[in-house]
Amino acid sequence: MTIQQMTYFEAVGRYQNITRAADELHIAQPTLSLAMQTLEQETGLNLLRHVGRGIVLTADGQALYAEVARMLKEVARFDSHVAELARRHQDLRLALPMQVGTVLMPLLLGQFRKAHPEIRLDIIEASGTASLDLVEHEEADVAVVHDGLPRLALTARHLPPWPFCLCVRRDHPLAARTQVSFDEAAAQPLVLLDDSYTITRRLHDIAAKAGRTLDVLHYTPHLSTIWNLVTRGIACGIITGSAVLPESALTAIPIDGLVQHPAVFTKTGRQMTQDQRTLIAFLKEAFPAAPTA
Template identity: 45%
Template sequence: MTILQMRYFLTVCRLQNITHAAAELHIAQSTLSQAIQTIEEETGLNLFVRSGRAIMMSQDGQRLAQKVTALLREVDLFETDVREMARRHGKIRLAIPQQQASFIIPRLLNTFCPAHPEIDLDIIEPSGLESARLVREEKVDMAIVNYDGETMPELHYRRITSRPIKFVVWQGHPLEHCQSISLAEALQYPLVLLSEEFFVTRLLTRITVKRHLELNALYYSPHLSTLYSLLRAHTAPSILFSQAVISLDGVVTIPFDEPLALTSCLITKKSRQITKDQRLVMKFIREQLLLDSMKS
């Protein structure tokens, strides 16, 4: 009896109907009937009592179903272990949005990868919301995002540290030496912002709607480099996660006089087992983010 035949057999046992079982298995009814007949011929057992279209398990059928159930449980565990082994020896797919990428990718490539040559990192740089979607769809194993408080129920969020959102101007701007600014004052200026796929903009939009404030966005861009160019060209101020501009020359960050922040976190899918190698990557990222937070 093959593994496939065992699965066919248990489906028929559960539904007690060949037609319904064939539909659930997405196979022809004749194929399923032949498979059950083959099992009975190979085992020498009468597994079902038939009455028209209705079928019921015989005593031998019930005993065989118990043994097959136990055996398939072990097969499923074996297949899970094999997949786990394959993932350990494969790539770790990691999504890092742009606001974190300039900070964490050099540390991963310069420090983590040389220390762990056996781990192959496959890093991409989508937006924050897209990173979360990629984890949910299992197209990446994990992501670092600037969490804004809204969650996807399929994902596990491991919070690490909160960092402020700041008003960003260029050197020479009239507000360059301002110690702090209110959100209402900042919104009096036309702004260049990251697109709505980024958590910082999603959070800003929710707050302005809730407070009945008007967000005057001159331009939305999916690229931080574009915003940097617009800031350097003195086009308009911006509102960004503090880490996005921490190493950028020619700009000035002004804190808000109320707490506006995003929380850096690692996200994984709840239904996916975390491998040993993935835990090493997560531990390194967590340590780097906490270390950077203490220095600031």
Template identity: 45%
Template sequence: MTIQQMRYFLVVCRLQNITHAAAELHIAQSTLSQAMQTIEDETGLNLFLRAGRTIRISQDGQKLYQKVTALLREVDAFEDGVREMSCRHGKISLAIPQQQASFLIPRLLHTFQHEHPEIQLDIIEPYGVEAARFVQEEKVDLAVVNYDGSTLPDLQYQRIDSRPVKFIVWPGHPLADRPSISLAEAARGPLVLLSEEFYVTRLLMRTFAAARIEPNVAYYSPHLSTLYSLLRTHTAPSILFEQAVTALSDIVTIPFDTPLSLTSCIITKKSRQISKDQRLVMKFIRQQLLARQAMP
């Protein structure tokens, strides 16, 4: 007995009239009658008491009706669940930390959403290290970070481009005219840095430690906006991923004598299958980051 035949059977039982049931189902009466005969043949049960076109359900028919009703309820729940899963594939959750967010989010919400309105983007802006943990814990589908090379074993890192980390000051600062600066000079500070939940600060602290340099850090902030304010008010220099300050005016970026860089990458979880929609988002992000690499 097929699912379709079961659905036909329920309608016949409810209306107890082949003509009316066929009309409701939009099929020929002969097709419906043949379906009911097939069910009786397959089950070996006498399901109906017939009197012309009017029929009554037998006791066996009533028992089968109850079983089919319960079974189809389960089938409907299963189909609803599959549809819900399919809908969720059209919703992509992303973690994009602050240093990438200002560049990527406008492009995702404007250009990508215009090209793919069927895909819903759910974007959060955690710290870089936190973004990787969110992928690991399956709280998001993927993350886009500037990371320091450290990896977690159950995550896949799709490297895209590398961009420099620079010493950031303002015009008129004593070091503003320098073509480059050493780590030791930058460390004399005082400096304002992002908190250690950011890969750029983890990279700096590891580099300072390897060179046995103790940096003079006046303040750690979890917010780029705070560092921007401190730079604008000439409070203290900072050290940041270059792209984090491209939108700021009256800022001077100075490279280090020994170059430092962060690698942009897309993080996914190894054990999770990547859907077609996720691949579209990842392809778009990769294209945008590579296009940015070509910018002056």
């Protein structure tokens, strides 16, 4: 007997009325009658006896009904246990590169934590490539990365693009501009993230195609170093717009035509928990609202 057959028979046996059982099961009466006939044929038992316009269970029907009712209780208990396992909250591991984390970290530890105190969020700061590696090796559940290269092992859910920006002091001659060209940005003395970051590799590719050489004074793995050197007027930076906070002494000027394409990455083929779905929904809603200047 299938679970569906047991469910149908239990309702018929409990009501001893095809019409009422069919109503509860939300199926047509002829469909339920045919299901009972099929069940009798498959079991080789006479389970129901017609009395007038009603039906009653035969002795075999009563014996089978008792077994079916017990079995369905066990199925319900099993389903409840599986549902409870799915609801259990474990540490949700999120990998973020620094540029993304600059704006998302306050949102995650502020708004998200307040809205979902039941979700234990473990944030891992790593470069974009390392963040993707963590998800692929199942050492992180989710990553948010700019310009992550496609991987068969990962599924990407794309977010709105963010601009490459020239990061300057607020008293810099270009600070009042709403946009600069790549040539204008490339003409500045620069401090950049090191080449483990996608944005730096892309900048050198763009410069090479344009026949330019970037005047890079220093490469660093730390945003704080970029902010420090730019604040002191020693160099300008080229970073994602999200990496400059509005309240800082710096401003981020979008570079014409240059954008990064962020995405939320998860492991392909792995079932997502409800906590992961909640986090991804939050990221999709929060990301477009993140400040870019």
